[in-house]
Amino acid sequence: MSHPHMHHHADSTMEPGITGSHGDHMTHDPGHGQHDMMMQMTFYLGYKNVELLFAGLVINTPGEMVGACIGVFLLAVFYEGLKIGREVLLRRNQVNVRYNSMPVPGADGTVLMETHKTVGQRMLSLAHFLQTFLHIVQVVVSYFLMLVFMTYNGYLCIAVALGAGLGYFLFSWKKAVVVDITEHCH
Known part of the structure; x- marks a missing residue:
């Protein structure tokens, strides 16, 4: 499928008007004389012309890719620590802390009392404002990690996965049951 001003070239030969080779996703727009980034839609291993989150943040060397992987890895570790924190x-x-009891019919006609413990914070409290701020940070970091994974760059995807794994290992070992209702896209 072709867009009027975008050309995608799948093999490693060069065509006039197209910049890049296999694994790159730079294209030339002859009508405007500028380069546009095409979104990669399959997993690949590469380090040239990898746009990372922002238009000006483009990876072009192995050293830049290593640095980006370290940064993404640490961001994923931070995300896991933030959730537990x-x-x-x-x-x-x-x-x-409120206890709410209600009668529940038992198996043989008896009546059992089921008690629910509700725990919360005051809405207008420093603790709740802090939780709200940390929730915003957690959502933004989770979407950044999702967008990094959506670059489909294998190196960056591995960095996200390993960072999340190390973060879980470091911060979640005391948890007996892992049920996280605050989990967002990841």
Whole structure:
């Protein structure tokens, strides 16, 4: 499928008007005399012309790719630590504890009492404002990691996965049950 001003070239030969080779995703727009980035739609291993999150942040050398992988790895570790850190803060700052009991019919006609414990914070409290700020940071970081993975660059994808794995290993080992309702795209 071809866009009127975009050309995609799949083999390693060069055509007039097209810049790049196999693995690159730079194209030349003859109508405007500028280069446009095409989004890669399959996984690949490469380090040339890899646009990372922002238009001006383009990887072109092996050293830049190593640096980007380290940065992405650390961001994924941070994300996992942030999730656990928010949970720890929430447990420390639990203010409102309510017990709600209700009768539930038992198996043989008896009546059992089921009790639910509701734990929360005051809405207008420093702890809740901090949780709200950290939630925003967590959402933004999770979407950054998702967008990095969507570059389809194998090196960057591996960095995200390994960083998330190390972060989980470092920060989640005390958790008995892993149920995370705050999990976002990842």
